[in-house]
Amino acid sequence: MSEMKLMLVDDEERFLETTKKLLLRKGYNVLTATSGSEALDKLITENVHVVILDVKMPGMDGVATLKAIKSRYPLVEVIMLTGHATVESAVDGLKSGATDYLMKPADLDELIKKAEEAYEKRQRLEEKIRVAQARAVRKSPMEILRDLK
Numbered sequence: 001m002s003e004m005k006l007m008l009v010d011d012e013e014r015f016l017e018t019t020k021k022l023l024l025r026k027g028y029n030v031l032t033a034t035s036g037s038e039a040l041d042k043l044i045t046e047n048v049h050v051v052i053l054d055v056k057m058p059g060m061d062g063v064a065t066l067k068a069i070k071s072r073y074p075l076v077e078v079i080m081l082t083g084h085a086t087v088e089s090a091v092d093g094l095k096s097g098a099t100d101y102l103m104k105p106a107d108l109d110e111l112i113k114k115a116e117e118a119y120e121k122r123q124r125l126e127e128k129i130r131v132a133q134a135r136a137v138r139k140s141p142m143e144i145l146r147d148l149k
Helices: 013-025 036-045 062-072 084-095 108-137 141-148
Strands: 005-009 029-033 050-054 077-082 100-103
Touching (some): 005 036, 029 036, 036 050, 050 108, 077 108
Parallel strands (some): 005 050
């Protein structure tokens, strides 16, 4: 099983740096992005498992970023990060494919717990895909003979 790679996406750089340092100390592999477009750019080259995504950001907001992530990288699990005034946006996020949401200010242990749960969900889905692919490759002798006709 590979190590979970997290990406924190928030326009508040102080939050990003503090949270990244705390997660690194606990042994997590963490990337940061200060905007939705930067996160999408990093996802092109980085195999990120879980994204912690702020709902309210200038430019491309969290829900638009979530939709772009899920359309391009459907296996990436996304947890929405929201303030009290944007709970409706978090609900919209859940409807658009987010795994869960956290309220700001987020407790580090709660963030880790939700990220681990999202990572486990992804691992289960990847295993189901591997099993389905293996079944598609393996054919019975009767199926092979039928295909030869």
